């Protein structure tokens with residue numbers, strides 16, 4: 086086990102042990118999620134480690150165009166039609182995190198696992214706005230869906246209403262069965278410290294026992310989506326959090342990322358995420374990240 090894996094396992098243990106401390110900020114305790122899909126509270130110190138991995142590789146191996154090669158002029162219009170055509174080849178499955186009522190029944194955290202977790206946690210809520218996480222995630226997910234459809238992608242939503250009962254493993258299976266080229270799970274974060282803010286994304290580790298084969302793509306998707314989101318919103322960039330504790334990731338047989346779009350436990354970010362304008366920026370940023378992941 087490498088240093089990072091040990092770190093994350095330790096981090097998750099700390100998070101799990103401290104789930105009882107999870108409050109919504111603003112001085113008002115919020116009912117903690119049964120099993121919070123929030124494992125980042127204690128990960129802040131790892132930021133340096135992640136940022137080192139963020140250095141992008143320069144495309145130095147792109148060949149120079151030789152003088153005698155044919156130069157094909159492409160008008161911006163033709164280019165966008167070509168890109169739209171390419172996007173039409175890709176299916177993006179979007180999972181709006183949580184649902185109206187959590188389901189505390191247990192399910193294995195991965196195929197064949199003996200460890201179990203609640204089927205779907207109830208999520209957090211806005212410390213200032215009192216908006217439940219499941220409402221915010223569905224609103225943002227629908228905006229992402231519309232933008233992706235407008236750009237020519239195929240899109241499938243795991244849910245498009247709040248009153249559903251779909252476990253995290255089942256959500257992953259929706260993406261698997263659809264043959265998703267990217268599975269984007271949209272969530273919002275919560276922390277005991279109401280000053281903590283910003284966005285992060287999550288994926289499995291390279292040692293994930295169920296789907297390590299999708300690690301590289303999931304990591305790249307997570308980086309691209311985080312970058313797009315931060316660029317569009319101007320929010321604080323946290324990090325890509327690699328963890329093997331999420332059932333909805335472990336059950337995936339497709340590239341996956343969880344996007345924590347911001348902290349509902351931070352009053353300013355909570356208020357901002359309640360506005361149409363900011364939600365639009367979040368959605369645009371996530372869509373831009375998906376474009377970047379596919380090289381578009």
Ligand SMILES: [Zn+2]
Pocket residue numbers: 122182183208209218272273
């Ligand atoms: Zn969540």
